[in-house]
Amino acid sequence: xxxxxxxxxxxxxxxxxxxxxxxxxxxxxxxxxxxxxxxxxxxxxxxxxxxxxxxxxxxxxxxxxxxxxxxxxxxxxxxxxxxxxxxxxxxxxxxxxxxxxxxxxxxxxxxxxxxxxxxxxxxxxxxxxxxxxxxxxxxxxxxxxxxxxxxxxxxxxxxxxxxxxxxxxxxxxxxxxxxxxxxxxxxxxxxxxxxxxxxxxxxxxxxxxxxxxxxxxxxxxxxxxxxxxxxxxxxxxxxxxxxxxxxxx
Amino acid sequence: xxxxxxxxxxxxxxxxxxxxxxxxxxxxxxxxxxxxxxxxxxxxxxxxxxxxxxxxxxxxxxxxxxxxxxxxxxxxxxxxxxxxxxxxxxxxxxxxxxxxxxxxxxxxxxxxxxxxxxxxxxxxxxxxxxxxxxxxxxxxxxxxxxxxxxxxxxxxxxxxxxxxxxxxxxxxxxxxxxxxxxxxxxxxxxxxxxxxxxxxxxxxxxxxxxxxxxxxxxxxxxxxxxxxxxxxxxxxxxxxxxxxxxxxxxxxxxxxxxxxxxxxxxxxxxxxxxxxxxxxxxxxxxxxxxxxxxxxxxxxxxxxxxxxxxxxxxxxxxxxxxxxxxxxxxxxxxxxxxxxxxxxxxxxxxxxxxxxxxxxxxxxxxxxxxxxxxxxxxxxxxxxxxxxx
Numbered sequence: 001x002x003x004x005x006x007x008x009x010x011x012x013x014x015x016x017x018x019x020x021x022x023x024x025x026x027x028x029x030x031x032x033x034x035x036x037x038x039x040x041x042x043x044x045x046x047x048x049x050x051x052x053x054x055x056x057x058x059x060x061x062x063x064x065x066x067x068x069x070x071x072x073x074x075x076x077x078x079x080x081x082x083x084x085x086x087x088x089x090x091x092x093x094x095x096x097x098x099x100x101x102x103x104x105x106x107x108x109x110x111x112x113x114x115x116x117x118x119x120x121x122x123x124x125x126x127x128x129x130x131x132x133x134x135x136x137x138x139x140x141x142x143x144x145x146x147x148x149x150x151x152x153x154x155x156x157x158x159x160x161x162x163x164x165x166x167x168x169x170x171x172x173x174x175x176x177x178x179x180x181x182x183x184x185x186x187x188x189x190x191x192x193x194x195x196x197x198x199x200x201x202x203x204x205x206x207x208x209x210x211x212x213x214x215x216x217x218x219x220x221x222x223x224x225x226x227x228x229x230x231x232x233x234x235x236x237x238x239x240x241x242x243x244x245x246x247x248x249x
Numbered sequence: 250x251x252x253x254x255x256x257x258x259x260x261x262x263x264x265x266x267x268x269x270x271x272x273x274x275x276x277x278x279x280x281x282x283x284x285x286x287x288x289x290x291x292x293x294x295x296x297x298x299x300x301x302x303x304x305x306x307x308x309x310x311x312x313x314x315x316x317x318x319x320x321x322x323x324x325x326x327x328x329x330x331x332x333x334x335x336x337x338x339x340x341x342x343x344x345x346x347x348x349x350x351x352x353x354x355x356x357x358x359x360x361x362x363x364x365x366x367x368x369x370x371x372x373x374x375x376x377x378x379x380x381x382x383x384x385x386x387x388x389x390x391x392x393x394x395x396x397x398x399x400x401x402x403x404x405x406x407x408x409x410x411x412x413x414x415x416x417x418x419x420x421x422x423x424x425x426x427x428x429x430x431x432x433x434x435x436x437x438x439x440x441x442x443x444x445x446x447x448x449x450x451x452x453x454x455x456x457x458x459x460x461x462x463x464x465x466x467x468x469x470x471x472x473x474x475x476x477x478x479x480x481x482x483x484x485x486x487x488x489x490x491x492x493x494x495x496x497x498x499x500x501x502x503x504x505x506x507x508x509x510x511x512x513x514x515x516x517x518x519x520x521x522x523x524x525x526x527x528x529x530x531x532x533x534x535x536x537x538x539x540x541x542x543x544x545x546x547x548x549x550x551x552x553x554x555x556x557x558x559x560x561x562x563x564x565x566x567x568x569x570x571x572x573x574x575x576x577x578x579x580x581x582x583x584x585x586x587x588x589x590x591x592x593x594x595x596x597x598x599x600x601x602x603x604x605x606x607x608x609x610x611x612x613x614x615x616x617x618x619x620x621x622x623x624x625x626x627x628x629x630x631x632x633x634x635x636x637x638x
Contacts, residue, residue, distance in 0.1 A: 049475075052479045053478070053479060054475055054478045054479060054635075055635075074481060074483075077479055077480060077481055078481060080479060081479075082475070082476060082479040084472055084475055084476060086472040087471075087472055088471065088472035088473045088475060088476040089471070089472075089473065090259065090263055090471065090473065091471070092263045092266040092267065093259070093262065093263060093266070097259075097262070101255065101259050102476065102477075102480065104251075104252070104255050105252060105255070105477060105480040105481065105482045106480045106481060107480070107481045133266070149476065150476075153480065
């Protein structure tokens with residue numbers, strides 16, 4: 001199945017005089033995990049914000065599931081789920097209350113939201129802690145609730161912005177398994193990360209972005225083969241080769 | 250329509266999990282009420298102290314002090330001249346009454362006598378009242394002494410005993426001193442606490458500015474704003490939800506304050522209570538909508554807090570709460586630009602018992618207008634600020 005579910009064409013966005021995104025085009029297919037890699041400040045989060053309808057591009061077009069973001073942002077929101085880089089939860093409330101609330105905001109009825117909350121908490125392995133306040137959770141547990149909240153709208157396309165930052169290997173592995181399971185159920189995923197081995201393991205195609213421009217796009221093997229035999233080259237070497245070794249702040 | 254209610258509900262639920270915030274929300278109106286009760290709980294009868302210095306020490310000076318003690322609501326604080334001067338110097342008192350040496354002797358010999366009023370500035374409102382009371386009582390004593398002297402002089406040499414003259418004169422002088430006073434009530438006096446309620450309640454409801462001003466920034470800080478904006482929730486629904494939550498929280502506090510004021514200080518009857526609550530709802534709505542304008546523009550908690558402080562303080566000051574703004578001139582014009590003016594005017598109209606809620610149409614219309622305008626401006630400001638991010 002290679003049907004394109006997301007099409008981004010020539011996206012541009014400036015903040016003042018600074019071009020944050022400068023003519024980026026790519027597609028995401030159905031049931032594909034697409035990796036978007038880049039150093040800090042490369043423009044990854046700006047792209048996700050434009051794709052997820054919260055930031056209007058200066059130019060370019062986005063279609064998700066055949067719907068234009070510019071013309072039908074509400075319709076597009078019905079198709080997407082966003083798991084932001086920072087935790088986006090109400091810490092005073094229980095995991096269940098958080099999920100039910102975001103489910104209701106996504107358009108689910110009361111009973112549907114409760115059922116979906118239970119399903120997603122089970123999916124991320126936290127059903128037994130459903131009634132506990134999120135503030136009592138460990139970092140890894142919070143990340144898993146953050147992911148579960150993004151799934152409450154039962155999205156066709158999931159945006160995952162560095163979902164495994166600062167968590168233990170067990171939680172990270174659990175998140176990987178969850179993502180792979182979601183893909184197998186038909187979901188498309190846009191995945192950003194700084195961990196190259198994660199991208200190598202999960203993504204079927206990867207786009208490398210720097211200074212707001214897409215500088216390389218292909219499967220992990222294609223990207224590696226550009227600088228050497230794929231079996232001997234790591235994705236990190238590819239990344240450093242493309243974006244340089246200078247420190248980014 | 251359900252989503253704004255859910256937004257408001259979740260905000261109130263979050264508030265409900267914060268025990269510190271709940272305790273503060275309940276304690277604040279109770280503390281404010283206690284302050285009002287301390288000031289007005291004992292009624293509004295006249296009460297003042299006369300700071301007296303008796304340099305004379307004679308019988309008529311003693312008579313003057315005794316009669317002043319007998320005046321209802323007046324307490325005599327006897328002090329030395331040095332003590333009085335020090336108290337005046339430090340503004341602890343504004344007026345001291347000095348009975349000079351020779352006061353009694355002068356009256357007894359029929360010579361003119363004087364009483365010295367030492368004062369800072371005009372002596373203060375209470376000081377002026379006390380001065381007039383002292384002056385009146387002293388003139389009474391002088392007149393009575395003069396009448397007694399005339400009677401004694403007229404009956405001299407006729408063999409009338411001194412005791413007989415005194416026995417006859419005393420009831421006559423008492424009768425002459427008692428001026429009949431007729432009291433005719435032309436309307437109910439507004440309870441002192443009732444006069445205070447509009448200002449206190451309006452200032453208290455102004456706290457809603459802070460609540461609504463920080464509501465969007467709070468979501469931004471928690472990262473939930475971005476998530477909410479990727480759901481089917483519209484910006485209108487988000488702002489309406491925040492608006493409802495802010496009004497709800499402000500009204501809970503206002504109800505605590507009003508319930509205590511009406512139940513214990515008996516500010517007015519149950520009908521007036523309901524009308525004040527209804528009008529408070531309008532005030533809370535207008536204030537919350539103005540807070541949302543700050544919320545729409547603010548990007549940080551500091552911006553939201555200072556925006557709310559500036560808004561609430563400027564409206565409180567220019568409304569005439571602390572300074573007299575008069576009826577004309579620039580200050581009067583500025584006061585008309587504040588929400589507080591219409592809030593307090595409306596509440597005064599209800600608590601004074603003159604017109605009730607039905608008579609506050611113009612004020613209610615202005616508050617409703619501020620609510621709608623504030624809501625629209627807040628949304629536009631938020632959209633504009635979002636685009637510039």
